[in-house]
Amino acid sequence: MLSLPLANLLIASVGCAMSWTSPTLPKMESGETDIPASSSEQSWIGSLTPLGAVFSPFLAGYAADRWGRKTTLIATACPVIVGWVLLACAEPARSIPLIYVGRIIHGLCLGVAFTVIPMYCGEIAEDKVRGALGSFLQIFVSLGSLSQYVVGPYVSYLVLIIFSAVVPFLFAVTMWFVPESPYQHVMAGEEQKALEALQWLRGTSIEAVKGELAIIKENVREKMENKSTPRDLISTKASITALYLSMGLLFLQILTGIDAILFYCQDIFAASGGDLDSSVATIIVGTVMLLASACTPFFVESLGRRMLLLISAAGMAVSLALIGTFFHLHDNNSDTSSIGWLPVVSLVIYMIVFSIGFGPVPWAVMGELFAPNVKSMASSIATSFCWFLAFLVTNFFPTISLELGSDYAFWIFGIFAIVAFVSVFFLLPETKGKSLQEIQAILGG
Template identity: 95%
Template structure:
């Protein structure tokens, strides 16, 4: 038996797992496009490059309807992923993403803001599905040694989708940008067809032979070499079925209640430190700053930094503790938000800012770096470590919906706050929340790195 296990380990290949995760995360890239589509497009509306007239209130709704749509779909996504499968759910999600882009494309000749609203809501619903099902799929297809790396792809592909909008959007028409964005979910749907379903899903459906074939493809081995792993999966699925949770289980123990408020607190602070407002309105921010660099170039720089920082995150997360990364991230965001707020304060008071025209770009580059190594990925990772397995899925859906509801509030009211109070106060408010994040993590969050589930539950229940 030992020899058999040894041979299995020697023969296992990780490349097929990376390929499957890369293809699955193309759907995340497509919703990343939807998230940042507003950055170049709202400026086109302001400048008259498109025939769609939009008031400031309408532009706020265009920006915020996508996160609002994402509030409702995580619960449905969990059900459909279990009922019809992870792969089927993801491929089916690509269809409405494309429909959303078609509606947005038709909005220009029709001069119709409501068509954009509907397209943005559809994209939001798909965003909630992608953020719920893709981590589930990647976690189930991965071996332990690559699970962390595959899990980090989500943030990387969100950054890639955002960068594509920042890099392409300013230089093409409204219609061309929309067509370009629609090609990503189409490419995903075509390529995902050739990727296997999660072996866990096959086992839950009683399809043992298909589970063996999926494992064989994912591990790059013979069927015989993965039979032991299949037995482990079957045992895990059996335990999951026997320990199905109810909403009451989330508040039945002190450990679960503590895990819930810590998770929702971290995700709330992630949103209230301004990331969605910056992603959705990045080019608007740089245009308002009147800096030395063209706003399009500044936005591309920020997008590239976010992508590179996201790509480095897996190595940093595993080498340092969760608390230290969150503390560094909160401190860095507080400083960078204070700096950009000060710049806008000087600008709004007619001070000469010509000598510090570089400050908005540098501040947001620092912000993106520290966000991408800390408050971007770590709250999601910590949430996965805090909850017991029987309530993890339900808790994740609740926390994800809560996160997107707050994102809706921030993206909807950021333009109004910037207009009524000034961009300086908007960024200072985000900076205050970054300080709150630092204090909260320092005093309330236990370190989870290197601790077992039992140890974490004991700490939370103590």
């Protein structure tokens, strides 16, 4: 289905924005750009994008309902481009504040994309592919990140920005030719347009999609009749349990270090002093993350959510312990020449187990734990919470690495991976193959 990859181009675009710091901050530090940045300024450059993403999910949900999913997404591509323009202007102006503003704008767009893209794709996808949509999002984030790792180290500051700005431009142009969500048309009372959208999406006749339209109309009717308030999130034991389980999974997802690794990947390898060039090592890790993300749908349905999360947490704990131990030896002047390969291997393992488990699965589980009438609100709250934690991690990781050492930074992430394993083992029920009613009964029991 062509519409799904086209819509996810915006996710690839914000993936570029997320990982732009990985090849760029080392250039600022080494003087390759005309914008020298202190350690503190680099921390803010890295962390302002997730901070911007904290505030936009709530507005994104309103905009998607008020003006439509497609219109909201196309409109979001424009400030993404503006953000890149500001970053480009920052070099001749030698202006760190311009970079700050551009990064915040990218963060606001990031929050919109992560809220509206899953909503839009979930509404246009056929049932048989809907279960893989969470992995689809992860694939395009990985694709955007990998593009920065591959291109960034070998081109100038300006060329990387121009390259990155092309992606949201392509999205805005191609998205015009993709129909609006049929759910949006039904909510607006545009039944004929909903039929035409379904016909385009399914590649069949209008008669063949009338049955699907009837189901959509019923779903929309139920949604309109069961509008939720914040009180509904804490009105039943099942909702409260779903809330703390979802928030707990996202808390552990971020506190196991993924954003610090994505944002500062090249710096991490440079600090390790290994034989392999830090740019090449970063490309290897990014490629592994992309390939692992592509394999995730097969594992989710065959192994179940709990097993994947347990494997993921255990693998992250081991890999983080190993890389922390390497930095401990390296920073204490031990001879690490014989294990110079360890940081790359450790982060490759980390990316594999994260991409098949704690990357996509917490979002999939969240979608299964909440009742339909509170799912949208819970998603907005969880997304904001997730990005706030990402801001804290990306802001304080360089400081912790500088003050305590990279060994302690990675060991702290490893401790949270152990906490994740124990929490999933004792607290999280398996949702694979269970109906909404069965899940709600388990949570309320």
